Amino acid sequence: MNVSEALDILKENGYKHTTKREMFLELFSNERRYLTAKDVLEYMKPSYPGLSFDTIYRNLSVFTELGIVEETELDGEKHFRFSCSTKGHHHHMICLQCGKTNAIEACPMKDITPDEFMITDHKFEIYGYCQECQ
Amino acid sequence: MNVSEALDILKENGYKHTTKREMFLELFSNERRYLTAKDVLEYMKPSYPGLSFDTIYRNLSVFTELGIVEETELDGEKHFRFSCSTKGHHHHMICLQCGKTNAIEACPMKDITPDEFMITDHKFEIYGYCQECQ
DNA sequence: ATAAAATTAGGAATGATTCCGATTTACTTT
């Protein structure tokens, strides 16, 4: 995913182009790791001192719905990162300190034999510390 | 895990035996699925009308530390269930409606080749709906 | 029975997230 792809997706789905949206996307494009709403606020604050959490969460929610960002929950807090795939389905190793990720290509669902559950989703994440944060 | 095992573990670790703790454990023993703090409160309320969330969370936290219950986060809310293993490491298929689980014996970590991350933990959960809740 | 330690009630505090009414902005049509 990159900024102009993301802007196209927004346009296709009837969302307007705003300078704030572009700056959100640039942040995610530069920082290819999991960020919190607060991280986003701090990055934007110099340019938009009055930016509200409402705007951040509303946009992150739109981005997530459209597949522009991926969302996960770490330690009770939502984290978001630029969707890192045209490569399709994948999982992540995540640094609990800085949010950096490494992709894991293998998906454990391939070994699952169906039972009476109707499966809608799954999560496979590996947590730890990246080289810099150890 | 069963109630008397759990009580033994508590005693071994210097925690006192209280009637509330026993009732917590009985609930988890009867309902072998993921419950929220609110679920616990509602179950206990008839017997202990003044029971506070503080007591619930404090005990659930002790139980989790001692391995008596397992914890996970579903839709931004903590859920707890009686630890279902003397069988050691395992994962779960979880019903998003009622919290019922099916155990998954296979662990995807066996296929992970180490990289520069220092791995501390991992999560593999499959979400869906059990037969009754479909 | 007593003392020390642990637990509890009850409510207040926290912190992330969401909601809401009023205002501003981006896009469309004239």
Place this chain on the structure above:
DNA sequence: AAAGTAAATCGGAATCATTCCTAATTTTAT
């Protein structure tokens, strides 16, 4: 380019799960 309208934003209040705090009570061990 100006007007109209629908969406986006602001600012702050509300919500919700969870945690913290203190005085009072209960339990265990002596």
